[in-house]
Amino acid sequence: MPVKISDKIRMMTGNEACAEGAIAAGCLFFGGYPITPSSEIAEYLSRRFPIIGGKFIQMEDEIGAMGSVIGAALTGMKAMTATSGPGFSLKQENIGYASMAEVPCVIIDVQRGGPSTGMPTLPAQMDVQQARWGTHGDRGVIALTASSAQETFEQTIHAFNLAERYMTPVVLLIDEITGHTTEKVTLPDYDSIERVDRKRPTEPPETYLPYKYTDDCIPTLAPFGTGYRYNVTGLCHNETGFPTNDPKEIERLILRLTEKIVKNRHEIINCKRTMLDDAEIAIFAYGSVARSARQAVLQLREEGIKAGLLEPTVLWPFPSEIVLKIAEQVDSFLVAEMNLGQMAREVELASKCKASIHRLNRVDGSPISPPQIVGKIKEVV
Amino acid sequence: MFDYLPYIREWNFPHIWCSGCGDGIVLKALIRATDGLGIHRDEAVMVSGIGCSSRTPGYVDVNTLHTTHGRALAFATGVKHASPNLNVIVVTGDGDATAIGGNHYIHAARRNIDITVLLYNNYIYGMTGGQVSPTTRKGDRASTAPFGSIEPPFNISGLAKAAGASFVARGDVYNVKKLEKLIKLAIQKKGFSLLEILSPCPTAWGRRNKMGHPVQLMEWLRDSTVSMEKWEKMTDEEREGKIRTGVLHDVARPEFTDEYAKLVKRLKAEK
Amino acid sequence: MDRYEIRLSGSGGQGLILAGKILAEAVVIYDGRNAVQTQSYGPEARGGASKAEVVISDSDIDYPKAVELDLLLSLTQESCTKYICDLKKSGILIVDSGAVKDIPHGDYRIYEADISDLAVKEIGKAVVTNIVALGILTRIAGVASEEAVRKAILARVPKGTEEINKKAFDTGLRVGGELLAESKRS
Structure with missing residues (x-):
């Protein structure tokens, strides 16, 4: 367990901060399967949950872990799992189920390199597009990221709030560096944390429709056991929750799964900005790479180069409008990421040729360092 | 006459099952059994995977959860662990539970979590068009075993017992009264209860294997199933081609959610 | 930039990650x-x-990894050979002389001590090699107060092992002091 400085300030790894964030968010169920570099999240909660009234279970595999989380969430609990690349792949089918049945839950992916078993102990950011398109079918997706232990704590809480508000699985993508870096975390007073709980039905069971069409596109799923008996399925269903083959009903459902995210994107999207106001070159970086980029920006400014940093803390929905605005202002973008350009594609699309897009990619299991970014910017400028 | 209507979702009928299918017989036996046990519908959760049998929950007016292929037991484990007061029944098939969901099957049994599993064995993948399944008998024809299956079948009841289930039984859709009794016993038993229900598929299995008429399947069940009492008195020769039905295994074993509650209590005491 | 960068290197099981955590916590x-x-x-x-x-820094730390080392501790030859290139000019190199026979030449301040041997001979347990090393490092680097590191060790180590860990740390401090004095003389 992390060492306490006081009740409020602790030295924690990102993984420990994630687990603590889940507790702070009101999560009471964890179903997981061991996988490096995420296992410390499961270990932390296996120690804490039996003491604080939560339920922990190590399932027989990654698929089962995701299934148990959805089952628990349907009883009204806030539930989550944690994994890494290979496990994230295995969980995709049931993540799709949670999207389709609109079951709120949180999936932590502590990214390592891939494909396949790849680099279990080394960092990467190769699951970014998988978080968007990993499961089959069209649907809206919310995926967050974090660059420090403090931010991981906060983003885990945020992930639960978004899941409950929009009735959808939410993915938090961190990487091995963030997961395993030990640093200072200042914990807020847990009573003061804003927690969102899913809507509860106000009508009597006789007139209740779990997937009723509403303006906000968000269904109201009563916890199992509370007197509202309904059906949950991964098949296309109508507002009663029962399967349907009616083309109109099907289209309505599939559009709504995307619309509920797109319509509310301004509420969901968030970016941090560093020295962007007068920037001529903008770095686009997220997760642990954003830390290197922040340091690089400071150094470049000292040398008189007008660099700035756009750091999305929400990767999906993608901040297209924000990127376009910056593209209209700067000469060029440098997208730095530990993959072969998974987000650079999005920046290219969003910037509509208003700025030139450069890439800094690293896929050897080593972090992107500030000198590397500085060097690349000088080459571009 | 027994009134089924309060227990079913009438608006979802007619059901999807073929004429001659035994799954409707199980549905009625299940309703009579749960009625007899006085289970409150608000506290019952029926979980299923994918396949013909897995459509059952859609017709029953309880909390119902139709999941992904093979994963019913994983979802059900989450439901039961999160809310142990709920009565959790899993409805699944031979392919769903013992092929794609085989891992969840043996581990749920190992944990001995208090879930009742009604495993409809129809000897085939029915919904997808009659492909060979883990319980298809050697030599039987299937759409993916056009020359007869060359693989030995799973003994799925034996598998549950070996994995640690505290209750294992086998029933069939011909001996309906007995089936109803076995469903009751399975639900009443604390721990992982597996009831294998022989409900051979007339459309996808029977037709390919010289039992194309549902009556033939019923006759086959009538003639090949034997009670445990009778089985005990039979010679090995007589047992050839016969299938035991009844309670195969019934022991007391620590149950998962109880063990978790004990752990919580122990930690509280240590505090 | 006011960063002080330390790398503790060796082989798995030597407790270097724990030593790093203790130092950061201190x-x-x-x-x-x-x-x-x-x-x-x-x-x-x-x-x-x-x-x-x-x-270590007095302000926010963005990039969490070391780029240019102020101090390298090596408990194995392999790690010393591999990481010496990251040590900056006039940086501190502390090696376990029992394991590192081929000490790289260069503009470094080199301190040699038979660290694992000290753990076995003075404390009676090889498992506290990391804490002995931490003592040596603490005294030589002077970036963390000895009191802070001592407290951090006691907060981390398993119950019942406080005494031997304290002893291991004190041994490290003493040896570190001797090495410093020696280097000043030469």
């Missing part, structure tokens, strides 16, 4: 400065290459 919790600790390791729980890094 700096943040008891000295009230800022520090981050990172690590990299192979698939083995024992053996293989292992390193822990601690970056």
